[in-house]
Amino acid sequence: MDISVVIPLFNEEESLPELHSWIARVMQENDFSYEIIFVDDGSTDRSWEIIKQLREESEHVKAIKFRRNYGKSPALHCAFEKAEGDVIITMDADLQDSPDEIPELYRMVREDGYNLVSGWKKKRFDDKLSKNLPSKLFNATARRISGIKIHDFNCGLKAYDQSLAKSIEVYNDMHRYIPVLAKNAGYTRIGEKVVQHQSRKYGKSKFGANRFVNGYLDLMTLWFLNRFGKKPMHFFGLWGSVMFLLGFIAVILVGGMKLYDMHHGNPYRLVTDSPYFYLSLTMMILGTLLFLAGFLGELISRNATERNYYRIEEEF
Numbered sequence: 001m002d003i004s005v006v007i008p009l010f011n012e013e014e015s016l017p018e019l020h021s022w023i024a025r026v027m028q029e030n031d032f033s034y035e036i037i038f039v040d041d042g043s044t045d046r047s048w049e050i051i052k053q054l055r056e057e058s059e060h061v062k063a064i065k066f067r068r069n070y071g072k073s074p075a076l077h078c079a080f081e082k083a084e085g086d087v088i089i090t091m092d093a094d095l096q097d098s099p100d101e102i103p104e105l106y107r108m109v110r111e112d113g114y115n116l117v118s119g120w121k122k123k124r125f126d127d128k129l130s131k132n133l134p135s136k137l138f139n140a141t142a143r144r145i146s147g148i149k150i151h152d153f154n155c156g157l158k159a160y161d162q163s164l165a166k167s168i169e170v171y172n173d174m175h176r177y178i179p180v181l182a183k184n185a186g187y188t189r190i191g192e193k194v195v196q197h198q199s200r201k202y203g204k205s206k207f208g209a210n211r212f213v214n215g216y217l218d219l220m221t222l223w224f225l226n227r228f229g230k231k232p233m234h235f236f237g238l239w240g241s242v243m244f245l246l247g248f249i250a251v252i253l254v255g256g257m258k259l260y261d262m263h264h265g266n267p268y269r270l271v272t273d274s275p276y277f278y279l280s281l282t283m284m285i286l287g288t289l290l291f292l293a294g295f296l297g298e299l300i301s302r303n304a305t306e307r308n309y310y311r312i313e314e315e316f
Helices: 016-029 047-057 072-082 099-110 129-146 162-167 174-184 210-228 233-262 275-302
Strands: 003-009 034-040 061-066 087-090 116-120 158-161 190-194 312-315
Touching (some): 003 072, 003 099, 016 034, 016 047, 016 099, 034 047, 034 072, 047 061, 061 072, 072 162, 087 162, 099 158, 129 174, 158 162, 174 190, 233 275
Parallel strands (some): 003 034, 003 087, 034 061, 116 190
Antiparallel strands (some): 061 312, 087 158
């Protein structure tokens, strides 16, 4: 099979028939063998009923329905496991991603040899200051930390080589950082394509302003996991040892000050009178706790369970 089109969705009943017919037309015009995998992330409208109707009309349609809303990352992860196409293309269900981009995305993966091609919505139709400025800051930070020179990490329109999609685990809200996950997995041929951005035709956006705050926290998590995920002791153990050593040296200095006072006419001055005594004890305690955190992190990393959790109610 040439292409698997993966479409995660939540309450997009109005756009699904039009999106399906648009994708089908593009595939037929380019003579692609394909499948369309809809992942209904716990929709509360008629989205699932419409998907079942589309399945009756076309054998190319496959679908997965979650019991409740788990999020975009589990939806992508589940679909990646089931996709059969040589190239896997993801897009949003709100008609803001154009299926007309599919042939060129496919060519870039198959002929140019990219592992991943990310869309760049250079000209946006939702260009509001409250969304555009945080998005630019977010992407600039992601480029700086990851070293991946693309402009739009969060664009839903992406193309993947099958081996990459099967090799990465998209969990929590890490769909924003799939290029980073790919790089961490050893897939370094990551490209970018300017894509057309459509104005929203139906409904409203399902993402709030909190995604930018969560995005930065997730980016810090990815950076830490990439550097120290397999060896947490290298971080916690190092700084724990440094803090304990500094605290221990401070305790010796405080003890030396007490001996000095005893030999120079002030034997009644207590060690606990010095604030440095409490600071040194605090540093020793924190150093010990950091060291233990690194040790426990090593044990956990060796026995980590599956981080993706979802329950499928129905699929075909």
